[in-house]
Amino acid sequence: MYMQNTLILTGWGWKEYAVAAAIALKSLGGKADVMGMSKRRLPEFLETDGGKWRRIILVGLSLGGDESRLASALKALKRTKVTWISTLPMSESQERTIAPFLEVLRIDGALFEGSLVKAVGNIFGVDPSPYLPFAIEGRSIPKSVPRYHELICAAMYAYRNYRDEDSYAMAIRYLAEGVREEAWSDAAKRIVEHWRRYGDRELIGNSPQMKELRERINFTAAHRDARVLILGESGTGKEAVAMQIHNRSSRRDEPFFSFNCACVAPNLLESRFFGHERGSFTGADSQKAGLFELSDGGTLFLDEIAELPMDAQGLLLRVLEGGRFMRLGGKEEIETDVRLVTATNRDLPKLVREGIFREDLFMRLNVIQLRTPSLRERTEDIGTIADNWWFNHFRRHLSDDQKKALTAYSYPGNVRELINILERAVVFKTTDFAKMLAEHREMNAGLFADGATCPHAADSGSPADIPDDLDDAIRRHVHLVFEKYSRNISKAAAALNITRTTLRKWL
Template identity: 40%
Template sequence: MKPIWIVDDDQSIRFVLEKALAREDLAVRSFTNPRDVLAAMDENDEPQVLVSDIRMPGGSGIELLSKVKERHPGLPVIIMTAYSDLDSAVSAFQGGAFEYLPKPFDVPKAVELIRRAVEESLREEVRDGAQAQMPEMLGQAPAMQDVFRAIGRLSQSVVTVLITGESGTGKELVAGALHKHSPRANGPFVAINTAAIPKDLLESELFGHERGAFTGAQTTRRGRFEQADGGTLFLDEIGDMPFDLQTRLLRVLSDGQFYRVGGHNPMRANVRVIAATHQNLEDRVKQGVFREDLFHRLNVIRLRLPALRERREDVPSLAKFFLQKSARELGVETKRITDAAVARLMKFDFPGNVRQLENICHWLTVMAPAQVIEPKDLPPELMGEGTPRAAAPAAEAAEAPPVAHAVPQAAAVAEVAAPAASAPGGDWLSGLEQDARQMLLSGAPEVWDALTRKFEAQLIHTALEITRGRRIEAAQKLGIGRNTITRKIQELGLDD
């Protein structure tokens, strides 16, 4: 294992940390200024963890953090700071610091923090460290391997394919892969969600229109079939296509001929059609809302995509990818997720499938308080509390692939975050009333002081839990001074 690097111009700080880490059998290398650190890195030396002061002669710890992250993005950096440097500590987090260590610090707690950073660094190395490029689709589960094999077998074919599966399983991504690995790969790939376009406009979208065909048709427009000529047309949510349009679609699939809206000259398009639906088309046929002959025309090869709950072993790699993707899109440092948090994710059923997992990872990138995501940082629905936030919108949103190319919309992120910020209910007030009534009726002494102590102790305990023991940050969140929280902790016996 590589050594821990300590950067501080204060000899006493370096001495204390060196001795404490040596007792833990951790190798240490010390520096007095950032310049020497960068010079050592120029010689291809690299630490397992970097612990740096913020204010030093000859350079700032924040500037050092920025330069180190450019060279080694995955390196955990712990910033040491006094309370007066709290603004700088915020900048450190924004710059990708693993954690900050307030001075004066408790030595055992400092060692524990460094040990945690070391474990995270080693875990990242095992997980392939800096992942340069992800494959177009992820999946080690047997159900996904079956999908990959099917795509391989179809790679030399242009046969019509019907993709089925729940919303959010990645049907469009599979359709894109079928096109990419087919003889038509050099042609266009055109996708349309037939359920997302109003019935009156869908015909024009598919087949185009002539100038003057209807009010507002000021120019001739090519439809999706013409745009996809020589390539692939992906018809998503085909089960929701209006019945009268199904007849026109069947005609195109039969002989490749169609008419633009308002047109009189037949058009031809050499198009491979891939269709997808989350519905049971056999049932739609029995209900009389889907043409049986069109169903048989589309159902040449059927490819079923598994729900995420059927491939739980893929959750860790997908979560890691989505955290990297969200961080890259937001321009922030990628957050890391602990094994315990991943285990919690794997227990969840994900009714919104991979799209829901992506939204949750985006939410965590924005809302998780630290760089390392622990189980307590996960949204409430993953902890068995409340109703799933992402389930309802996931079933209604446009299809998103397992490795999606679209940033989750801000509204979706806000929707995921909203319940966590909702106003507290009245249950705790009812409990307080019952306790007060019981104590007052029984003649208990000093009711005011007793209940006030319980209230303050619970508030401070919760704030410290959220900030992982950081008193200054807890005081800020509570809106009280740092001296106040220190005094209250002593008075209430919360140090024990």
């Protein structure tokens, strides 16, 4: 915080807010503090900190929070001039209670159409035309426009997920000063890269289950080394949880690596974990670092940990016990400082009882256990998730009826399946989600046996229950064997005498 005499407060969520704030900042020669602010936090902020500035400019902020508290806070700012610039109308009540304590500069026009940017430019005597391209919303952004779009989106993402308020101010200041992309700080480049990779993996929803999960993530992130086991169905955001643990922890500036334990042949796992020396096996033409070496100082996320074969479980246990490992073919031990986060959609205690997963490894991994709830458990979040996705793509909200239609399905594939339906609606240019869901049910039912709606449907074994289509019959049999062996890919593949890769094609 620069602690100038002037503070610019602007809203979150719209690039036009940030661009308008940048114009105001430029008009002041950069000699102003700038912050993002929400209507909910505004009254409290003005009460506690508003008196630190001689002038506060509210750019695009809604005044729709606690009206009486906001009026009291504004009235108490005897030595601070507060100016409100917005395209939003004031209610009759706000005209009576709030307007007397503000300089109101309201503009006719709609957000997303550049009205706020143009108005702020006119008010402060700055030509808004060079800034208008940066305020474009949606996906149709001209290639000629620099990367400020990504920087602003990344800064807003950093605030929503990590309460990072400094990045938004930095983005606005860069835009005001015309800082070219190659001159951005390492911190700016880092948040943009992070947003590119994880921007579509936010943990969205305000259900009690999600609030509890976020709280537990915060507690977990505060402890730098404690291992974490994340349990949850496929598509519930386990990797997003791992990523948030990393980025809220003191390891945030170090590497974060993600690896799916089921995607590599068992004989290659040692090399992937620990690396190898040149000549250690056929095809090892050069030395290569493994995941534990690459993740040193940071976080390693191992997804589908239950799919690790016994030999690989022993290798993992060894490095967890000693904090050291050797590259395949190597002779020297390498020390590693890695926080390990693992995840599975399987019942690990059951696998331990059945002798499929090592008990000692389970105890090492299960220091902190988090669970990602399914969409069936938090149906109130379905509309929020869908609306957020739709808004990010088209800057339009779904109607209440459209959101309600999307809740009429159980989503066994969870968030991933919900997003698939939305993407399909985009392809077919429809928002009739009731019809889309009916087609989706029919399409999924066709994946399995006649009349079955899920891969776990009972099979009576009678000839009448066997599908005529050969592919459907094979798929049903593969699912039954998969369930017979407690959803263990390795055991089911061995029983069917096929590879794990082939098995996955039929699941």
